[in-house]
Amino acid sequence: MVMDRSWLLTDWESGLYVESLSLSSAELGIPDSRVEKRCLRGGLSDGVDLIEVAAGELSCTVLPTRGMGLWRASYGDVPLGWQSPVRGPVHPAFVNQAARGGMGWLRGFDEWMARCGLESHGAPEEDGDTPLSLHGHIANLPAQRVAVAADPSAGTVTITGTVHETALFHPKLLLETAVTLGLDSSRITIRDKVTNLGDVPTEMELLYHTNYGLPFLGEGSRFLIPFEELTPYHERSAEGLDTYDVYEPPTPGFVEQVYLFSPAARSGDTASLAAITNPQQSGAAVMRFDIRQLPHVAQWKSTGGASDGYVTGLEPGTSFPNPRSVEREAGRVVTLAVGASYDVTLMHEVAVGGEAVDAVAAEVAEIQSGAAGTVNSLP
């Protein structure tokens, strides 16, 4: 029998904090794996805790200081993620979310996958008496407990973290996340649980803002998703509806377009997916999720110039990234009962080679063949 191996890095209860740690394949008990934890110094990253984890061809970087977001990832020598104009990772001390009419979140935004939520996400608004800023707090809150665990028998390495988004007279929401990489797959699995720690029911919104740019995204990249319904976000998006699923090259001055999908699953099933292919159609980044957990997906096309942040977002969520009041009215905001949790399992996969990409496309097409595929031409 092989025992689990675990290392505690941060623990709010006991005051434990590990500044840096390197774990070798031998220490983890998993061939071809590696974990390295550091605390960055200097510039906008001063004080940011960062954990790099690699298993086989896949590696990614977790940011405990930024709500356990995934900063970067790569498969072999192919970087996933995007080139944000922001030189991060940015410590939340340098992000003033209330600034610029509630758009300050953008000053810290350079992650491959940033969570938006938990109280709210989407565009800033005054929701009743409550000013809400862009995409909520979770990406700028540090984790209170962080650990590494290896399971040699399963061949997996997992980074876990807990983030408290709580305050008096605010929602009391706890995020517990586990990011798992395994030796024998090209997959990162994210298991999140959001719990209402409070004594009254509370609303909750959660969206996985996953971003791809050059060189993975390029002219000819395709967006693949099986859907029941597709609606453009606004007039500007409606203009590009016919070509929502293909990408242009970097186009300075491009004004963003957003498409809102109800993702489809096979009859009797709840598993869905969305993917973005590279221009050569020789690789695809795939997200797999359960439509009971993430029933709404936004596709964000912000394909401006390379230096302005040429990027597309695949954004499965509990709701769409509209202002919360819009989502509430549409009945899409989750309410968590006292003590209740919301579970999400999300998989990032890398499909390598033309055949694998074709298989993803075939899978999407096959699910689509059983789905409505309604396209609304107006927002």
Add this chain to the structure above:
Amino acid sequence: MVMDRSWLLTDWESGLYVESLSLSSAELGIPDSRVEKRCLRGGLSDGVDLIEVAAGELSCTVLPTRGMGLWRASYGDVPLGWQSPVRGPVHPAFVNQAARGGMGWLRGFDEWMARCGLESHGAPEEDGDTPLSLHGHIANLPAQRVAVAADPSAGTVTITGTVHETALFHPKLLLETAVTLGLDSSRITIRDKVTNLGDVPTEMELLYHTNYGLPFLGEGSRFLIPFEELTPYHERSAEGLDTYDVYEPPTPGFVEQVYLFSPAARSGDTASLAAITNPQQSGAAVMRFDIRQLPHVAQWKSTGGASDGYVTGLEPGTSFPNPRSVEREAGRVVTLAVGASYDVTLMHEVAVGGEAVDAVAAEVAEIQSGAAGTVNSLP
């Protein structure tokens, strides 16, 4: 002759900073005492300086990074303070006071005793052209000078700190505080001096937001204060006027009630007090103060669910926690002349045992017997 013993921990002038320090009873020269200074790492507390000081049965924790607030205290194994939904202490870098309509202060609020002020306290407002956020700056400003001093002959340990709340075109206010614990008493004495460092007179507000929750506060806990006048804060408070002095158990969804008191003293005297008893009436937390220094006391009942922050606040202040413009109009905002100081001496005592609690109640009753005790039924 016994010399004072002192240790400088932070000094802005000279650039001195002590990361950690442990002082034993022998080093302090005081039996049964202890001081420990640390800098917390990780999570929301990353970078927070914390000083634990204990003498006899009493211990408390001072937060230089949060305006020399008192984070926690305990008597023997009984914790004072409350269980905030916030997992702190929270570094001010994670508190955006301007957020959420000026309510961002709450994201850092988990102290046993937080000072509110110094430029203003109370609810956010636009006071003339000046937007003021909830409860002012002082709890989110770090101390520029921090020291420990022991006086073996008096048997006391004192933590001192200075906090500058200053900026061009803002009030220039200096807080100098000394927190003293003594071997032969169950008392923490706080001596504060607020000085106008500027060249023109300036307004000043100061309130001691002292908070009790489970297990000290519970169903049947009583609030004791001798008063000249009592006024409910708003309609919601007026509803509970008849039972302002008793506490309900944790009640999810409870909407806060606030009562405003003019505390009374014996004829010819200026000493007053307020207390909160435990449910068993076997213990009481007592605050003693001078009504010339702190002529206004707010009682805050926020007895929602245990996880939502079941809490009551005893809040003696230079004014009530209304918006500053309201307090100014009522003539309750202090103006400090150039170079002038405002002194406050405040004592936290723990009454242990039924007899001690009865003695506090009797003291309050006796003072009340000579006071008007006017109760205004409308806000």
Add this chain to the structure above:
Amino acid sequence: MVMDRSWLLTDWESGLYVESLSLSSAELGIPDSRVEKRCLRGGLSDGVDLIEVAAGELSCTVLPTRGMGLWRASYGDVPLGWQSPVRGPVHPAFVNQAARGGMGWLRGFDEWMARCGLESHGAPEEDGDTPLSLHGHIANLPAQRVAVAADPSAGTVTITGTVHETALFHPKLLLETAVTLGLDSSRITIRDKVTNLGDVPTEMELLYHTNYGLPFLGEGSRFLIPFEELTPYHERSAEGLDTYDVYEPPTPGFVEQVYLFSPAARSGDTASLAAITNPQQSGAAVMRFDIRQLPHVAQWKSTGGASDGYVTGLEPGTSFPNPRSVEREAGRVVTLAVGASYDVTLMHEVAVGGEAVDAVAAEVAEIQSGAAGTVNSLP
């Protein structure tokens, strides 16, 4: 041949960060020089990187954490700069620029020379849909790359730094700065380059907020500048127009006055200057600049009480410190094409002795004799 000597202190790309470094005259290869880099701890300065550099009689302090601002300077034992009410240098984590109606910048303001910009500077406003706070971001952004270089053959020490003011959907502006001190002069040379890193043209504003107070500034100090045109900023400034160029002693309650100049150069030349003399006329602080680069100069008189921040500002800029929308309408906001840079060379000189001061005055008078010198009596 003498090689350059260089030391990298912070590098975002490689993750390099040097906590502290002392370089002696011998290590720098320059007689009578010194560099010391530290990271401050405790209070408002916690986490601030600071570099002191001295060559001959002149020394100054550079703040990588505050946008490469110049915190303090001195010539011999004469301090330049001013005594701000702020006890800094202040880490940006303690500065909430959005607070108090966009005036939060003042909570960190105590530099001798702070840059204002790069997206905007001047008074807060809502420029179209975009709320802009006082004086922009650059002074509260940390440098991503910092280095020291010595050139023994030239006899100079240079501190270089790069600061990124970038975000998605924001301007993408890069500041590269080099601060040079040389052995055989009483001069600090600042060479700045601001580059549009983005893929679309962008507006840019840059102003050098250089501040003098006691003891250098005092009653009888004079302001010297050759100008084509002078306009008071507002009615209050118009009141003092006749005596704009002389200073009163510290005057508690003094309300600020601002004068806007179009600086003049000799016919066929573009070199201009502005200076402030000490009360004894035995010393002057001189700024030299090129009117093609910095065609606008504001003089700020804020000569309140000594403890309120008795100060004057010499502020050459690419535009005046009006709200950006006002400057845009007047055609004074620079637009940078894609990839374009804006270069500024600025020299701070110290004139020592009555003769040197007279020479500065004569130089100003001589340039003025060939310039229009129009004085507008109304704002």
